Amino acid sequence: MVSLKFQIPTTVVLSLIYVVYVLAGGAIFWYLEGNQLEENSRIFDRKKVELLEQFSCIEQHALENFAQEIIWAYKSGVVFRGNRTLHGFWQFSTSAVFSATVVTTIGYGDISPTTTSGQLFCVLFALFGIPLNVVVLNRFGKFMLSIEQRTSAYIGQKINRRKTARVAIAGISFLIGMTMFIFIPTYAFHTFENWNYHEAFYFTFITLATIGFGDYVAGNNPDIIYPFWYSQVVAVWIFFGLAWLSLVINLCIEMLEKLSTYLKQRQLDSLENKTIEETVEEPDPAEPREETSASKEDPTAPTCS
Numbered sequence: 001m002v003s004l005k006f007q008i009p010t011t012v013v014l015s016l017i018y019v020v021y022v023l024a025g026g027a028i029f030w031y032l033e034g035n036q037l038e039e040n041s042r043i044f045d046r047k048k049v050e051l052l053e054q055f056s057c058i059e060q061h062a063l064e065n066f067a068q069e070i071i072w073a074y075k076s077g078v079v080f081r082g083n084r085t086l087h088g089f090w091q092f093s094t095s096a097v098f099s100a101t102v103v104t105t106i107g108y109g110d111i112s113p114t115t116t117s118g119q120l121f122c123v124l125f126a127l128f129g130i131p132l133n134v135v136v137l138n139r140f141g142k143f144m145l146s147i148e149q150r151t152s153a154y155i156g157q158k159i160n161r162r163k164t165a166r167v168a169i170a171g172i173s174f175l176i177g178m179t180m181f182i183f184i185p186t187y188a189f190h191t192f193e194n195w196n197y198h199e200a201f202y203f204t205f206i207t208l209a210t211i212g213f214g215d216y217v218a219g220n221n222p223d224i225i226y227p228f229w230y231s232q233v234v235a236v237w238i239f240f241g242l243a244w245l246s247l248v249i250n251l252c253i254e255m256l257e258k259l260s261t262y263l264k265q266r267q268l269d270s271l272e273n274k275t276i277e278e279t280v281e282e283p284d285p286a287e288p289r290e291e292t293s294a295s296k297e298d299p300t301a302p303t304c305s
Contacts, residue, residue: 014260093231097219100235103129104242106207108214140243141250148173177248181208181241189218192230207238208245 052060090111098111102125113119148169156165182204189200195216203216219231 013263094219097231097235099125099129100238101212102126103133104210104238105130106210106212106238108212108217110214110217110220137239137243137246140240141247144173144244144247174248177244181237181244185237185241192224192226193218193221194224208241210242 048060048063052058052063094111100106101108102122113122152166152169153162155169156162159165182201185204186197186200189195189203190197193200193216195203199216203218206213206216207218218234219226
């Protein structure tokens with residue numbers, strides 16, 4: 001008898017790994033950030049009570065309404081400095097960076113259109129800009145990959161070690177990309193934005209990965225006087241950094257797909273081998289053996305002397 005054993009599809013296994021990974025990440029974020037949120041809430045409540053005690057003429061309801069107005073004004077791009085307000089957003093440089101974050105789907109969230117015409121234009125701009133951005137980034141990514149492949153092929157032919165040259169050039173290319181698009185920008189943001197190194201590194205990766213939370217945004221601090229070229233350099237870094245990181249992510253996806261194919265093939269081979277082994281049935285010693293042709297002959301038949 002052939003016993004059919006149930007085999008879990010690879011897609012189901014990967015889906016389960018994905019769900020567990022996301023839930024585990026949520027649990028870790030909950031543990032790391034939940035306690036801090038409670039502490040921040042207590043600090044805020046204490047400062048609000050101190051303010052109301054210091055200025056007893058201010059009602060709590062009026063204070064909360066004014067706080068909401070300040071939040072709305074900040075989201076609209078109005079920054080308060082003393083007795084005057086500064087238009088922190090929607091200058092040409094910041095608008096150009098905003099358009100870059102739209103087509104690259106980064107979407108920091110610190111600035112967004114509030115007028116009806118601006119919101120409708122943003123939809124149309126993103127509708128055609130996102131596919132254009134994907135095509136251009138893919139072209140640049142393939143161009144970078146072709147340079148790496150040609151270099152490794154040339155060096156591999158010279159030293160007669162193609163596989164070694166390919167691995168070495170890939171490692172060197174990765175280190176060059178990390179230096180140009182991660183390490184140097186991290187140091188630059190640490191210098192120009194007055195962020196510490198871990199904040200600058202966090203912003204660098206979150207931007208290039210198109211996550212874009214908006215808690216840190218380059219060139220958006222009204223207390224800092226930036227060079228005139230700063231926003232343009234940030235926009236150029238975002239474009240080429242996205243091309244490089246998308247190439248790295250595509251390589252990681254290719255490796256995961258090859259691993260999935262390998263595991264699936266191993267699973268099929270194991271099932272096939274078990275099926276073959278089970279179809280080859282060994283004779284049961286309890287069952288009587290079949291008589292040979294000699295034993296089946298008539299015992300009374302004469303034998304040759």
